Amino acid sequence: MAGEPESSSPIPITLLSGFLGSGKTTLLNRLVRQPAMARALVIINEFGEIGLDHRLFTASQENVQVELSNGCLCCAVRGDLVKTLSDAPWRFARQGQRQFDRVVIESSGLADPAPVLHTLARHPRLMRRYRLDGVVTTVDAVNGASTLERFDEARRQVTLADLLLVTKREMSDPASRSRLEARLDSLNPAAPRLTIEHGELDAERLLGIGAPREGASLAEAFVWINAAANDALAPLHSAAPAAKHDPGVESFSITFDRPIPPARLEEWLELSQTLMGERMLRFKGLLDLEGRTRPTVIHGVQHLIHPPVELDAWPDDERGSRLVFITKDLPREELTRSLRDFLVG
Numbered sequence: 108m109a110g111e112p113e114s115s116s117p118i119p120i121t122l123l124s125g126f127l128g129s130g131k132t133t134l135l136n137r138l139v140r141q142p143a144m145a146r147a148l149v150i151i152n153e154f155g156e157i158g159l160d161h162r163l164f165t166a167s168q169e170n171v172q173v174e175l176s177n178g179c180l181c182c183a184v185r186g187d188l189v190k191t192l193s194d195a196p197w198r199f200a201r202q203g204q205r206q207f208d209r210v211v212i213e214s215s216g217l218a219d220p221a222p223v224l225h226t227l228a229r230h231p232r233l234m235r236r237y238r239l240d241g242v243v244t245t246v247d248a249v250n251g252a253s254t255l256e257r258f259d260e261a262r263r264q265v266t267l268a269d270l271l272l273v274t275k276r277e278m279s280d281p282a283s284r285s286r287l288e289a290r291l292d293s294l295n296p297a298a299p300r301l302t303i304e305h306g307e308l309d310a311e312r313l314l315g316i317g318a319p320r321e322g323a324s325l326a327e328a329f330v331w332i333n334a335a336a337n338d339a340l341a342p343l344h345s346a347a348p349a350a351k352h353d354p355g356v357e358s359f360s361i362t363f364d365r366p367i368p369p370a371r372l373e374e375w376l377e378l379s380q381t382l383m384g385e386r387m388l389r390f391k392g393l394l395d396l397e398g399r400t401r402p403t404v405i406h407g408v409q410h411l412i413h414p415p416v417e418l419d420a421w422p423d424d425e426r427g428s429r430l431v432f433i434t435k436d437l438p439r440e441e442l443t444r445s446l447r448d449f450l451v452g
């Protein structure tokens with residue numbers, strides 16, 4: 108592809124999701140005015156024949172902007188997204204210099220983020236050029252709880268988020284706020300939650316919220332994996348229940364001292380998708396794989412499993428693997444047994 112060398116480091120992508128009217132465009136307008144997002148390529152997906160969001164969005168001078176209309180990102184225009192992202196480095200280049208250094212995709216309010224994440228994680232051309240920096244989901248404090256009751260898409264948007272932003276808090280009453288908090292606890296206890304008003308948020312808060320990237324330090328990976336475990340991490344080979352959530356939601360960790368054969372891990376991942384599916388809300392792993400000199404990070408959300416990434420290095424001879432799970436209605440014994448059988452059995 109013209110315009111830039113293949114070897115340049117992958118361009119981070121932030122996926123901004125959230126149900127209809129939850130405040131995505133309001134947030135985006137604030138974000139792109141800040142230095143951290145000033146050179147973002149903004150891709151706006153709208154649903155319906157006459158999209159409005161791109162008119163409501165007011166890019167800063169440096170931003171480049173693309174609209175994907177007439178369909179939903181998760182189905183009809185997924186091919187357009189691949190083409191837009193594939194072409195962008197040279198399409199938005201001046202004198203051979205790429206004009207953006209990150210991408211923000213605002214998906215339509217009805218989009219399920221999973222297919223988009225699959226596309227970003229699996230499409231050969233996109234995988235080389237881009238990396239997912241995280242999924243941010245806005246949830247409206249007034250309607251959020253009932254929206255989450257009623258719409259599967261809204262639940263998927265919350266479940267897949269690395270960061271949840273609760274909007275319109277000043278318009279909501281305490282009862283609907285606590286109903287919403289309980290619902291968010293149940294759907295995604297791992298994601299940090301922030302309250303924002305009228306899209307006011309430091310753009311830096313959105314950077315690096317997903318998994319550690321290739322070559323990241325082990326220290327960074329520890330912060331990431333610990334965030335998923337809440338208070339369940341401390342005791343090895345066991346777990347305490349996570350702090351607060353619906354019945355049926357559990358958070359726990361499992362460790363292995365011996366290196367894990369990569370082929371066994373792959374088999375287990377396939378099996379877990381089939382057998383556990385949506386009962387596996389989230390898993391994160393920091394692994395010592397047989398034959399690899401560096402630590403490997405894997406993670407997944409329900410059926411979606413991201414490609415493994417290798418970190419910088421082990422600090423010394425002390426190695427080991429740790430997996431953290433957040434599950435719903437999935438007996439811990441069943442999961443632990445399948446892991447032990449497959450990974451070290």
Ligand SMILES: Nc1nc2c(ncn2[C@@H]2O[C@H](COP(=O)(O)OP(=O)(O)OP(=O)(O)O)[C@@H](O)[C@H]2O)c(=O)[nH]1
Nearest residue numbers: 126127128129130131132133216274275303304305
């Ligand atoms: N009071 C209040 N209003 C907000 C807040 N955030 C957004 N709004 C308003 O909510 C309405 C919808 O916000 P948008 O940013 O357009 O929401 P969206 O998620 O982009 O909406 P869709 O494009 O329909 O999916 C607008 O009128 C905003 O001004 C907030 O924190 N407080």
